Amino acid sequence: MASKFLISLGIALVGLAVVTAWRSAQRENSAEASFPPEGQIVDVDGVAVHAVVMGKGPDVVLIHGSSGNTRDMTFALAPILAENYRVIVFDRPGLGYSESFSPNGETIVEQAEILQQAASKLGAERPIVAGQSYGGSVSLAWAVTRPDNISALVLIAPAAIPWETPLDAFNTVGATTIGGALALPLVSAFVPDWYVTKALDQVFAPQKAPKGYAEHFGPGLTMRRASMHANAKQRANLLEEVTELQPRYGEITVPTEIVHGTADTTVGLGWHSDRLVEQIPGAELIELEGIGHMPQVVAAPEVAAAIDRAAERAGLR
Numbered sequence: 595m596a597s598k599f600l601i602s603l604g605i606a607l608v609g610l611a612v613v614t615a616w617r618s619a620q621r622e623n624s625a626e627a628s629f630p631p632e633g634q635i636v637d638v639d640g641v642a643v644h645a646v647v648m649g650k651g652p653d654v655v656l657i658h659g660s661s662g663n664t665r666d667m668t669f670a671l672a673p674i675l676a677e678n679y680r681v682i683v684f685d686r687p688g689l690g691y692s693e694s695f696s697p698n699g700e701t702i703v704e705q706a707e708i709l710q711q712a713a714s715k716l717g718a719e720r721p722i723v724a725g726q727s728y729g730g731s732v733s734l735a736w737a738v739t740r741p742d743n744i745s746a747l748v749l750i751a752p753a754a755i756p757w758e759t760p761l762d763a764f765n766t767v768g769a770t771t772i773g774g775a776l777a778l779p780l781v782s783a784f785v786p787d788w789y790v791t792k793a794l795d796q797v798f799a800p801q802k803a804p805k806g807y808a809e810h811f812g813p814g815l816t817m818r819r820a821s822m823h824a825n826a827k828q829r830a831n832l833l834e835e836v837t838e839l840q841p842r843y844g845e846i847t848v849p850t851e852i853v854h855g856t857a858d859t860t861v862g863l864g865w866h867s868d869r870l871v872e873q874i875p876g877a878e879l880i881e882l883e884g885i886g887h888m889p890q891v892v893a894a895p896e897v898a899a900a901i902d903r904a905a906e907r908a909g910l911r
Contacts, residue, residue: 617783625814631691636712643712644691646683649676652910653718659727663690670894688824699827706736724748746904747850754870756837768826843873849907850877851900855885
């Protein structure tokens with residue numbers, strides 16, 4: 595009796611695995627067909643980096659946050675900037691259409707290096723670098739480790755100061771090999787679209803995702819198995835990397851503007867930017883009253899104004 599049960603269970607599990615893999619592949623193919631690359635692929639020593647380039651003028655590089663892609667920046671902020679700048683928006687490694695190149699998760703220093711090299715290939719030797727949230731961490735790493743390849747720094751709700759809260763359960767599991775092989779395919783295959791849309795509103799809180807944002811952003815790209823695994827590994831390593839980088843913030847000499855919403859509960863203003871502004875010489879902090887974690891979308895004109903100020907301080911305007 596027990597052997598029959600085990601055989602039946604084994605057959606059921608194999609069947610579930612087959613259905614899960616098929617459904618994940620179908621949903622991923624659909625997402626990529628609906629939301630193809632917006633820009634061009636830049637080859638950096640054999641690693642594909644996806645870049646969207648628009649506008650003319652001084653160079654500005656935009657770096658998205660956790661679980662994001664270029665479309666987060668091209669929804670609102672990049673088109674505004676393109677009126678006065680040449681804007682380069684990157685997918686970070688492992689996300690969107692940029693390749694992952696580290697089995698352990700690309701560090702913020704490694705990401706800064708490959709994105710800087712990609713920017714150089716596009717003719718941007720000393721761009722203004724602007725990053726949001728996790729992208730702010732990468733931007734800080736760029737400013738610290740690539741000081742000759744940056745003219746100004748703009749940080750949007752940056753994760754900058756070592757924190758005490760533990761990594762969430764989803765990314766803790768998703769960062770592991772077993773989680774990547776077993777848990778993430780189930781998420782990719784069966785989590786309904788309405789749940790993903792609801793999760794977007796939580797990211798924007800207390801605001802909600804603007805009308806048309808989900809249709810532009812393409813949440814299905816984030817829900818791909820490889821993207822979730824790459825993102826989880828990067829998130830799992832971030833605290834240690836920020837802890838290592840923080841003592842070097844005082845080395846940053848380029849004009850620095852920090853933009854942060856007072857209602858941000860994801861990366862708190864008081865813990866991060868209020869402390870960070872004291873650690874970067876000459877940095878200026880702009881607090882956005884009532885704004886949550888996504889100023890680059892819901893307060894894009896204010897973020898663009900901060901980039902204008904950084905450009906002026908750097909003598910680019």
